[in-house]
Amino acid sequence: MKGGSRKAEGEKTQGERVPRSALTNVHLYCFSPGGFLRGRDPMEIVSAQIRGGADVIQLREKDMSRRAKLELGLKLRELTEREGVLFIVNDDIDLAIILDADGVHLGQEDIPIRFARPLLKEKIIGISTHSLEQVETAVKEGADYVGIGPVFETATKSDREPLIGFDLLSKMRHVCSIPYVAIGGIGKDTIGSLVEAGCHRAAVISDIMLAPDIEKRCNELRRSLV
């Protein structure tokens, strides 16, 4: 665990925005289990990711009721706070506020930033983007980071977007003034080419969730990124 040093980076008081430096230090962006739970304990899956070096945990449970997400989220907030890991809530601005998450992640079909910002105040807002135009819009509207993808073929998303070209990914460090996280089909077999394209931040779902040893897989992936 590197909780100690990250705690210092991410330290904050209630209602104060996590400093952008906390995002700068993000390399491995991880998730709650979602459809990959398969009878396991969700908290153990998240704990293993944190032990393996996850810098962010996102509450992302598309098939849970709001009440079930709230219950899981309360536990995740406690764990991530204790471990000094950023805690982001997917889609639900209300849940992000209730859970005092560090931020929220919004898709292109979610509430636009100009409506979300007044509620979220200093919290982090991340935006899913699928083109250079969407990246530029997100930056202009005040996003704190963007997700960019899908970079590789993925089974996680059913509403498939066209793949983000590696040329765009390579250009990103020159055109994007805020942290960007690659997503979609990233795992131990593909992460090397991501780093070759100059991207050192990756959001990983299935490769971690399906790994025989989650902690070990996270550790391998994170070491590839730094």
Next chain:
Amino acid sequence: MKGGSRKAEGEKTQGERVPRSALTNVHLYCFSPGGFLRGRDPMEIVSAQIRGGADVIQLREKDMSRRAKLELGLKLRELTEREGVLFIVNDDIDLAIILDADGVHLGQEDIPIRFARPLLKEKIIGISTHSLEQVETAVKEGADYVGIGPVFETATKSDREPLIGFDLLSKMRHVCSIPYVAIGGIGKDTIGSLVEAGCHRAAVISDIMLAPDIEKRCNELRRSLV
């Protein structure tokens, strides 16, 4: 239109709770079209309901993205404000705040009142209930009104709850200290027996949405309730 008189009842300043008297005067509780749109203009369907006497419009769009709900909600907020009709948002506490709705309607699997109230402050919170125990809990936790149902067989809800007995509905005026609205399978053929059970508030979806003349149907239903 009886917008003039209702405007006075429901009058409020920004951030101030709509007085309970506004709920007391509710008889016909109506909805955005949801799955019943069938190529029509949603604003025309809602306008017809208001012309016919709807006291409440609830934004209830289970299959829309948050962004689409926001766009429709902005128009509904403007219309309901102008017409002096209460505007309630289903499920989404964040949208209710962004749209400055009069309140939110929450199900048993949504965020509990104790977590919702600090965000919603003086706004109306309505709770769906399916038993006397759930009614009592909602009242105790500070709900402003309850929906109670389903009273009759309905095709609108796929996750079917058992029917609420007419004995419970008859008891409600004695055991429930806040306004209660019957829901589920209510229409021109069934509304009479609701009134016989002492219930003068009804939420109606399919009977209105499928009526050949929405304004006329609303007018008939509302006249049965008062």
